Amino acid sequence: MPTDWIMGLLGGGLIGLGGAVFLLANGRIMGASGLIGGLVDGSGRSNAGERIAFLAGTAGVPLILALLFGAVENNLTQNVILLIAGGLLVGVGTRIANGCTSGHGVCGISRLSLRGIVATCFYILAGGLTIALLRHGLGVM
Amino acid sequence: MRMIFALIAGGLFGAGLYLSGMTDTAKVQGWLDVFGNWDPTLAFVMGGAIVPMAMAWQVAARRQAPVAGGSFPAPPEARLGRNLVVGSVLFGMGWGLVGLCPGPVVASLSYGGPGVWVFLAAMLAGMAAAPFVRRRLDSAVPAE
Numbered sequence: 240m241p242t243d244w245i246m247g248l249l250g251g252g253l254i255g256l257g258g259a260v261f262l263l264a265n266g267r268i269m270g271a272s273g274l275i276g277g278l279v280d281g282s283g284r285s286n287a288g289e290r291i292a293f294l295a296g297t298a299g300v301p302l303i304l305a306l307l308f309g310a311v312e313n314n315l316t317q318n319v320i321l322l323i324a325g326g327l328l329v330g331v332g333t334r335i336a337n338g339c340t341s342g343h344g345v346c347g348i349s350r351l352s353l354r355g356i357v358a359t360c361f362y363i364l365a366g367g368l369t370i371a372l373l374r375h376g377l378g379v380m
Numbered sequence: 381m382r383m384i385f386a387l388i389a390g391g392l393f394g395a396g397l398y399l400s401g402m403t404d405t406a407k408v409q410g411w412l413d414v415f416g417n418w419d420p421t422l423a424f425v426m427g428g429a430i431v432p433m434a435m436a437w438q439v440a441a442r443r444q445a446p447v448a449g450g451s452f453p454a455p456p457e458a459r460l461g462r463n464l465v466v467g468s469v470l471f472g473m474g475w476g477l478v479g480l481c482p483g484p485v486v487a488s489l490s491y492g493g494p495g496v497w498v499f500l501a502a503m504l505a506g507m508a509a510a511p512f513v514r515r516r517l518d519s520a521v522p523a524e
Binding site for chain 2: 243244245246247248249250251252253254255256257258259260261262263264265266267268269271272275276279280288289290292293294295296297298299300301302304305310311312313314315316317319321322323324325326327328329330331332333334335336337339340341343344345346347348349350352353354355357358359361362363364365366367368369370371373374375380
C-alpha cells in the first residue's frame with residue numbers, strides 16, 4: 240500500500256537522522272546489535288553509559304508514541320519455540336557477523352562498505368530462503 | 381553531553397522504527413517472502429535511512445572530530461572473512477523465522493507483548509554465547 244511506503248520512507252528518514260546524530264555528535268556507528276552485544280559480553284564496558292542512553296531512547300520514544308497514537312500491530316508469532324530459536328539465531332549471528340540491519344545495512348551501505356553490502360546480501364538471502372522453505376516448501380508458518 | 385546526544389539519536393531511531401512499521405513482523409516477513417504476497421515497504425525504509433546517513437558520512441569526512449569529542453570511526457575493513465558470511469546467514473535465518481531484528485525488538489518492548497520479551501531473552505543469550513561459538517568456529521576451521 241502506498242501509505243505504508245510513504246510512512247516507511249519517513250520512518251527510514253528518522254532512522255537515518257538518528258544514525259547521523261550518533262556519528263556526527265558522538266563519533267559512533269549506530270548498530271543495534273553491537274550496542275546491545277557490547278553490554279552483554281562486557282566488550283562495551285568503557286562506554287556503557289552512552290549505550291544505555293541510546294537504547295533508552297530507542298525503547299522510550301516508541302513507548303510515548305504508542306501511548307499517544309496507539310501501538311503498532313506486530314503480528315508476532317505466539318509459538319515459543321520459534322521465538323526462542325529466532326532470538327538465539329539473531330543474537331549469535333549478529334555478533335559473529337559483527338552487525339545487523341542497522342550497522343551493516345543502514346550505516347555500512349551508506350558509506351559503501353563492502354562488508355556491509357555483503358552481509359546485507361547474505362542475511363536477506365538467508366531470510367528469504369527460510370521463509371520460502373518453511374512457508375511455501377513445508378507449509379508451516 | 382554524549383549521553384544526551386546518544387538519547388536523542390536512540391530516540392530518533394526508535395521513532396523511525398515505530399513510524400516505518402518495521403516493528404510489524406508481517407511487514408518484515410512480507411519483504412522476505414518473494415514467492416508470496418511480497419511487501420516492498422522495507423526497501424523504502426532502507427532507502428529513506430541510507431540517504432541522510434550517506435550525507436552524514438560526507439560531512440564526517442570533512443570534519444576533524446565529532447561534536448562531543450573523540451574521533452570518527454576508522455574506514456571500513458576491506459576483508460570479508462568467513463565470520464561475516466556465517467554470522468549473516470545465521471542472523472538471516474532467525475530474522476526470517478520471526479521477523480524481528482535487534483533494533484525493532486528494543487523499539488517494541490513497550491507495546492509488542494510478551495513474545496518480544498521472550499525473543500529478547502533468547503537474543504541476549506545468543507549474544508552471550510557468541511564469543512564461544514566464534515572460538516569453536518575458529519578452532520574447527522581457521523578463519524584465514
